[in-house]
Amino acid sequence: MARAKRLCTAEEMDIVKTFECGQCFRWNVDSDGVYTGVSDGRQCKVWLESDTVYIDCEDKDEEYWRYYFDMETDYEAARRSLMISEYLSDCAEQGKGIRILRQEKWETLCSFIVSQCNNIPRIKSIVESLCENFGECRERNGEKYYTFPSALAMSTKRVEDLAVLRSGYRAAYILSAAEAVSLGTIDLEATSKKSGKEARATLRTINGVGEKVANCVVLFGFHHMDAFPVDVWIRRVLKERLPTDFKVEDLGEYAGLAQQYMFYSARSLGT
DNA sequence: CCCCAGGCGGTTG
DNA sequence: CAACCGCCTGGG
Numbered sequence: 001m002a003r004a005k006r007l008c009t010a011e012e013m014d015i016v017k018t019f020e021c022g023q024c025f026r027w028n029v030d031s032d033g034v035y036t037g038v039s040d041g042r043q044c045k046v047w048l049e050s051d052t053v054y055i056d057c058e059d060k061d062e063e064y065w066r067y068y069f070d071m072e073t074d075y076e077a078a079r080r081s082l083m084i085s086e087y088l089s090d091c092a093e094q095g096k097g098i099r100i101l102r103q104e105k106w107e108t109l110c111s112f113i114v115s116q117c118n119n120i121p122r123i124k125s126i127v128e129s130l131c132e133n134f135g136e137c138r139e140r141n142g143e144k145y146y147t148f149p150s151a152l153a154m155s156t157k158r159v160e161d162l163a164v165l166r167s168g169y170r171a172a173y174i175l176s177a178a179e180a181v182s183l184g185t186i187d188l189e190a191t192s193k194k195s196g197k198e199a200r201a202t203l204r205t206i207n208g209v210g211e212k213v214a215n216c217v218v219l220f221g222f223h224h225m226d227a228f229p230v231d232v233w234i235r236r237v238l239k240e241r242l243p244t245d246f247k248v249e250d251l252g253e254y255a256g257l258a259q260q261y262m263f264y265s266a267r268s269l270g271t
Numbered sequence: 272c273c274c275c276a277g278g279c280g281g282t283t284g
Numbered sequence: 285c286a287a288c289c290g291c292c293t294g295g296g
Contacts (some may be wrong), residue, residue, distance in 0.1 A: 011290045022277070032283040095282090112277090113278095115277060115278085116276095116277080116279065117275095117276060117278050117279085117291085117293095118276060118277075118278090118293085118294095119275090119276050119277080119295085120276095120277080120295090122294065122295090136273080139291080147279090158291090164294060166292080166294085167276080167292075167293085168291075168292025168293050168294095169290090169292050169293090170278095170280090170291095171292085173279080207279090207280085208279065208280085209278095209279085210279050210280080211278090211279095212277075212278060212279090212280060213278070213279085216277090220284090228280035229277085231278085232277060233277065233279095234277085256287080263277080267277095
């Protein structure tokens with residue numbers, strides 16, 4: 001690993017939690033605990049070695065990945081701000097080390113459309129198939145990888161072309177999003193700069209994008225840390241673990257991070 | 272055979 | 285408004 005660079009301490013980022021907490025679908029781990037991922041056409045490897053997280057990437061991509069891993073945000077301060085009750089403190093303790101990645105906007109939109117009514121292994125397999133079938137094949141250190149296909153590339157496809165993905169009724173939703181984005185009906189870059197409320201409303205004009213998916217795109221694709229996606233797990237938490245008068249606004253600017261802590265906690269406890 | 276999985280859109284009361 | 289249902293597919 002000649003190109004290995006130090007990324008951060010193990011405290012600053014728990015790579016297992018960050019990659020496995022359900023925010024991303026293109027990070028895969030090998031038997032040595034090395035994660036390989038692709039974003040914006042670039043591939044890199046990340047692993048933990050004696051309390052330090054290392055990254056192996058192209059030199060020119062180092063800044064890109066530091067930004068992707070949200071290195072400029074102080075997660076310890078954010079985490080402390082969320083410890084406003086015993087339950088939330090427990091979640092924040094369990095979720096310590098989770099970072100909200102700065103993922104590609106179009107990829108995030110497409111991936112969370114695929115996520116609906118699906119489990120994580122299957123979401124990952126559909127997304128990977130999407131890349132292998134419609135993305136670009138590239139190579140790094142003798143290893144092949146596929147880029148996430150552009151909205152423009154997807155807009156030229158028909159529902160029948162997507163049958164190979166086995167994505168079911170979501171195929172039409174993917175094409176609906178691809179059309180809106182490639183035609184410029186929806187400008188993801190501009191939408192990401194609007195308020196969360198406005199951004200969600202814009203995203204919801206896409207057939208197949210409801211409140212949950214729109215919130216995931218705003219949080220994971222636009223990095224609005226106050227976005228709070230409510231899925232079945234969080235619904236259960238809201239009902240069983242939080243006071244009835246609880247308001248998302250009580251969590252402040254890092255509500256989305258709290259959501260990930262609660263989600264991670266609820267899932268790791270099984271049920 | 273059944274049910275469910277990190278929803279959405281359309282219909283009905 | 286809430287409740288319900290069909291939707292593709294794969295896995296238990």
